[in-house]
Structure formats: C-alpha cells, structure tokens
Amino acid sequence: MKNLISKVAEGYIANKTKSYAIESQQNSAADSEIPKIHLDLGESLIGPSANVDVKLKSLTGKDLLDYPDTVLEQLKTNIAEFYNTPKRNVILGTGSDGIIETIPRLFVNPSDLSIGSSPDFFRFEDACKRVGGKFHFVERDEHQNYAFTQKIGVQLAEAIRELNPKLVWLSTPNNPTGQVAPLELIREVQREAANKDCILIVDEAYGEFNDSRSKPYTAVDLINEGAKQLIVLRTFSKAYGLAGARTGYGIVSNDIAEDSIFTKWNLPYDSNNIGAILAPLVLEDQEHMQFVREETNRLRTQIEDAINSNSNLHYVRGSVTNTLIAKCKNPKFKLVTELANNGMVVCDQDRYMGTGGKGYSRITVGRENEVKTLCDALREFRG
Numbered sequence: 308m309k310n311l312i313s314k315v316a317e318g319y320i321a322n323k324t325k326s327y328a329i330e331s332q333q334n335s336a337a338d339s340e341i342p343k344i345h346l347d348l349g350e351s352l353i354g355p356s357a358n359v360d361v362k363l364k365s366l367t368g369k370d371l372l373d374y375p376d377t378v379l380e381q382l383k384t385n386i387a388e389f390y391n392t393p394k395r396n397v398i399l400g401t402g403s404d405g406i407i408e409t410i411p412r413l414f415v416n417p418s419d420l421s422i423g424s425s426p427d428f429f430r431f432e433d434a435c436k437r438v439g440g441k442f443h444f445v446e447r448d449e450h451q452n453y454a455f456t457q458k459i460g461v462q463l464a465e466a467i468r469e470l471n472p473k474l475v476w477l478s479t480p481n482n483p484t485g486q487v488a489p490l491e492l493i494r495e496v497q498r499e500a501a502n503k504d505c506i507l508i509v510d511e512a513y514g515e516f517n518d519s520r521s522k523p524y525t526a527v528d529l530i531n532e533g534a535k536q537l538i539v540l541r542t543f544s545k546a547y548g549l550a551g552a553r554t555g556y557g558i559v560s561n562d563i564a565e566d567s568i569f570t571k572w573n574l575p576y577d578s579n580n581i582g583a584i585l586a587p588l589v590l591e592d593q594e595h596m597q598f599v600r601e602e603t604n605r606l607r608t609q610i611e612d613a614i615n616s617n618s619n620l621h622y623v624r625g626s627v628t629n630t631l632i633a634k635c636k637n638p639k640f641k642l643v644t645e646l647a648n649n650g651m652v653v654c655d656q657d658r659y660m661g662t663g664g665k666g667y668s669r670i671t672v673g674r675e676n677e678v679k680t681l682c683d684a685l686r687e688f689r690g
C-alpha cells in the first residue's frame with residue numbers, strides 16, 4: 308500500500324513523530340488496571356455554560372436534517388458582533404485545527420519556509436510539513452522562563468527580513484507555557500510580515516483565559532485598526548468547554564477577507580450544526596466565562612504552590628491558562644513517569660521543539676478533586 312502514497316504524503320508520514328491519536332491510544336493502553344486521571348489534553352475543567360445542557364435537551368433529529376447554512380451565518384454574525392469586526396472577516400473551521408490545516412494549503416508551496424518560536428503548538432510545523440513546507444524556530448530562552456521578551460519580537464522580525472518566510476505562527480497565551488505575548492510584540496512582528504509577502508497567524512485558542520470580563524485581550528484589535536496579512540484564531544474547545552463540538556473560528560484582516568480566499572477554498576460547510584447551534588449560547592454567557600477564569604486561576608495557583616513547596620521540582624512561571632509546564636530538577640526523574648505511577652496522565656514535552664530533552668511535562672488544570680490528588684503527589688515527590 309505504501310507505494311501508492313503521493314510523494315508529499317510519503318515525506319510527511321516518514322518523518323511523523325507525533326500524533327494525537329497514537330499518543331492517546333498509548334496513554335489508555337499502558338497500565339490499564341490503574342485508574343487514570345487525564346490531565347494531558349488542555350480541555351476545560353468546568354465544562355460549558357448551563358445553556359448548553361438546556362439546549363441539548365430540546366434538540367431533535369430535525370436539527371440535523373438540513374445542511375447548516377443558517378446556523379453558520381448566525382454564528383458568524385455573533386462572532387463578528389463580539390469582536391466588533393465585519394462579518395465577512397469571520398471564518399469557521401472544524402476546530403481551529405481545521406483552519407490551521409487549511410492555511411498552509413492556501414499559502415505554502417513545497418519547500419517554502421514558515422517560522423515560529425519554540426516552544427509552541429506542534430500543529431503549526433505539522434500542518435506546514437503536510438504540504439511539503441519547511442519550518443524554522445526562533446528559540447525562546449529557558450533561562451528567561453521561555454518568556455515572549457522584546458528580544459524575541461526583534462528576532463522574529465529579523466527572521467522575517469532575512470529568511471523570507473511565507474507564514475509566521477505564534478500561540479498566545481502560549482501552548483504549552485500558558486504565557487502571553489504582549490500585543491506590542493505582535494504589532495512589531497505583523498508590521499514586518501506586512502512589509503514582505505508573509506502572513507502572521509496569532510493563535511489565541513487559550514485567549515479567553517486572559518480576557519477581562521469587559522473586553523477580549525486580542526490581536527483582532529490590530530485587524531480592526533487596519534493591520535494587513537494577519538489571521539487571528541480562536542476556538543470554542545478550550546475555556547468555552549466545547550472541544551467535542553469541533554468548532555473553531557478565525558478573524559482575518561481586510562486584505563484576506565476582500566479576496567474571499569477562505570470562503571472559496573473551504574469545503575461546502577465549514578462547521579457542523581451542533582457546534583453552530585451551541586457556540587452562540589456559550590459566547591453569550593460571559594458570566595460563566597468569568598467563573599471559568601476565576602476557578603482556573605484558583606486551581607492553577609494551588610498546583611503552582613504545591614510545586615513551589617517541593618525543592619525537587621521546577622515550573623515555568625507566568626501561565627494565565629489551564630496549562631503549565633513543570634519538571635523534576637534531577638534529570639534522572641521524569642515527572643510524566645512519576646505522575647503515571649500515581650495514576651495521572653500528563654503530556655510529555657520531551658519530543659517538542661524548545662522543551663525537547665529537558666524533561667518537561669505539560670499539566671492541565673483538572674477538577675477540584677483531581678487537582679487535590681495531583682498536588683498531594685507533587686508535594687510528596689522525593690527525587
């Protein structure tokens with residue numbers, strides 16, 4: 308069968324080292340008699356607004372009968388109003404991952420370069436490599452807490468000038484560190500990209516954790532000010548608690564919207580009825596979102612305190628989200644293994660650029676009882 312695969316797909320598969328599907332199969336297969344607490348995938352600890360349960364009870368087969376034109380248009384209207392941006396600038400996807408997959412298909416030729424900073428979400432590099440593209444990382448410094456310093460902004464701008472990439476990617480708040488890239492840094496990188504044939508993608512999948520009650524902290528502000536060659540991604544999968552509804556969205560700058568590039572490329576329907584019906588309900592319930600933010604901060608602080616109380620452990624400070632990365636100071640021990648022995652699954656960061664080989668694990672803030680079990684294990688670890 309392998310000989311039937313296309314050249315581009317063959318190159319991609321041969322180099323494939325990471326996959327959600329393979330990793331989660333491994334996680335559930337290993338030591339299956341030990342009950343597992345899953346703190347590995349960054350989903351919401353609280354779940355969606357209560358509006359979702361109410362709505363789900365009233366849905367029937369009829370709601371799935373028609374193709375989703377009307378509900379998708381309504382969702383785009385709601386998103387546009389939320390960000391005070393024109394509706395034609397809103398794009399939808401099967402999760403924001405669906406849009407991440409589409410972007411290189413639209414803009415990257417085989418061998419074209421894209422860049423990002425590490426550590427970051429592995430799918431940026433992955434999606435570019437699926438179309439035969441190449442990827443270059445500017446490394447954020449572990450000794451500077453992997454922070455998005457001014458220097459990183461300068462280095463990304465330099466890389467755009469010198470390497471002529473087609474795409475620049477960054478997630479903020481960042482996956483895996485949970486840290487925020489200041490809008491000033493994003494503005495600087497966007498200006499440089501717009502001077503070249505380069506598009507900046509700002510992935511704000513965890514953005515709601517950093518928004519204030521009254522206003523999102525978002526690079527959509529730059530689009531509304533007229534910035535070009537910019538795509539901002541968000542999703543209903545994380546803080547909104549609808550990962551299973553596979554509904555993500557993007558706001559694109561006017562130059563991209565004017566040419567209707569995504570609308571022309573996308574498959575006939577770019578999201579599904581259930582997601583499109585539920586998403587406006589969670590968007591509307593900003594009281595619940597505020598509760599999610601406060602609970603996440605409270606429980607993440609408990610985890611940070613537990614790590615701080617144990618001199619054998621280290622964590623990367625500054626997360627504002629439901630994930631953080633931590634490690635055992637003694638390289639003989641790996642946190643992922645220590646926690647697995649206590650029935651907890653966290654995400655091993657050793658195969659990812661920037662954190663590779665350094666022993667970090669990404670921990671997702673779980674529910675109250677899960678956080679208690681986790682904190683007990685973290686306090687007791689003697690390595």
Ligand SMILES: Cc1ncc(COP(=O)(O)O)c(C=O)c1O
Pocket residue numbers: 348349401402403404405428478481482510512513541542543544550553554555
């Ligand atoms: C930074 C980032 N962007 C995008 C995604 C994709 O999320 P979804 O496809 O569920 O919207 C994830 C998921 O882990 C992520 O961490």
